[in-house]
Amino acid sequence: MYHEPVLKEEVIQYLLNDKNGIYLDGTLGGGGHSEIILNNLTKAGILIGLDMDNDAQKFATKRLNKWTDQLVIAKKNFRDFELVLQEKGIPKLNGILLDLGVSSYQIDTPEKGFSFSQDGALDMRMDETGGTAAVDLINTAPLSELIRIFREYGEERHASRIARVIVAERQSNPVNTTFGLTKLIHRVSAPQHRVKTLARIFQALRIAVNDELQNLRTCLQKSTGYLRQGGRIVVISYHSLEDRIVKNFFRNESSKCECPPEFPICICNKMDTLKILTKRPVTASDAEINLNARSRSAKLRAAEFIL
Ligand SMILES: C[S@@+](CC[C@H](N)C(=O)[O-])C[C@H]1O[C@@H](n2cnc3c(N)ncnc32)[C@H](O)[C@@H]1O
Numbered sequence: 538m539y540h541e542p543v544l545k546e547e548v549i550q551y552l553l554n555d556k557n558g559i560y561l562d563g564t565l566g567g568g569g570h571s572e573i574i575l576n577n578l579t580k581a582g583i584l585i586g587l588d589m590d591n592d593a594q595k596f597a598t599k600r601l602n603k604w605t606d607q608l609v610i611a612k613k614n615f616r617d618f619e620l621v622l623q624e625k626g627i628p629k630l631n632g633i634l635l636d637l638g639v640s641s642y643q644i645d646t647p648e649k650g651f652s653f654s655q656d657g658a659l660d661m662r663m664d665e666t667g668g669t670a671a672v673d674l675i676n677t678a679p680l681s682e683l684i685r686i687f688r689e690y691g692e693e694r695h696a697s698r699i700a701r702v703i704v705a706e707r708q709s710n711p712v713n714t715t716f717g718l719t720k721l722i723h724r725v726s727a728p729q730h731r732v733k734t735l736a737r738i739f740q741a742l743r744i745a746v747n748d749e750l751q752n753l754r755t756c757l758q759k760s761t762g763y764l765r766q767g768g769r770i771v772v773i774s775y776h777s778l779e780d781r782i783v784k785n786f787f788r789n790e791s792s793k794c795e796c797p798p799e800f801p802i803c804i805c806n807k808m809d810t811l812k813i814l815t816k817r818p819v820t821a822s823d824a825e826i827n828l829n830a831r832s833r834s835a836k837l838r839a840a841e842f843i844l
Pocket of ligand 1: 541542563590636637
């Protein structure tokens with residue numbers, strides 16, 4: 538199993554507003570959500586699936602091969618999704634799905650370096666053909682940058698202590714593997730907090746290496762320019778940093794005037810572009826969590842383009 542998709546029924550419920558429509562799955566992964574979407578479309582419907590990861594693209598292409606006439610798969614960062622639309626002559630979409638983060642396959646593949654419980658090269662790039670790998674960041678970033686990354690993206694209280702031990706060690710022994718980094722974190726974390734500290738530091742590095750938060754912001758900002766009236770945007774996030782970005786974006790796009798209350802008349806002329814469909818984030822049922830532990834932290838938010 539490449540990856541078990543989360544909140545399957547909820548994705549269909551919130552995303553699909555027209556069975557003949559054109560949808561974008563910006564995080565194709567193993568093609569799980571894409572398969573469910575395609576199963577719910579008529580022959581006239583189209584799905585565009587993007588992923589930065591070569592393996593995901595290959596796997597999903599095989600899995601979805603019975604829909605080749607209705608499917609466009611591209612290796613692309615979802616922040617640049619409009620380039621694929623322009624190339625295919627598609628002006629507007631009925632819906633956009635983002636199921637953020639990494640797939641189970643990526644976590645379970647030691648060479649990708651996402652997991653602190655398996656030894657592998659400290660890479661963490663979803664797209665292994667470009668960008669800066671975690672190994673370069675860990676061994677060359679200034680101390681202040683490592684502290685910022687651990688604090689901002691990992692919300693790690695001991696960011697400074699952990700960054701200092703890395704910087705001291707790397708002068709004589711570059712940190713090249715996941716277990717190399719894990720050992721250093723063990724040195725400076727209390728045993729009872731170790732797993733959570735490791736999770737926070739690995740999450741922080743992954744976010745920095747892949748510029749995950751900026752990708753999300755950029756894609757959300759562009760999304761409203763490419764949705765038809767009534768088109769939907771559905772985002773599943775797995776940690777509070779991502780969820781906050783989605784929540785704030787939806788809130789901002791669904792509010793009208795932003796003038797200070799003391800202004801007698803509106804001078805900003807701000808229009809609302811989205812209607813929020815999920816007042817609170819949708820989470821997995823106990824039954825789903827029992828079957829798929831990954832769904833425990835999933836939060837789905839959806840909104841509809843109303844202009
Ligand atoms: C949680 S998995 C998606 C799983 C998928 N929904 C399924 O059902 O199989 C996230 C996927 O999104 C990809 N990804 C993450 N950020 C991306 C980005 N900015 N652009 C393109 N792909 C991205 C990852 O490589 C990974 O394969």
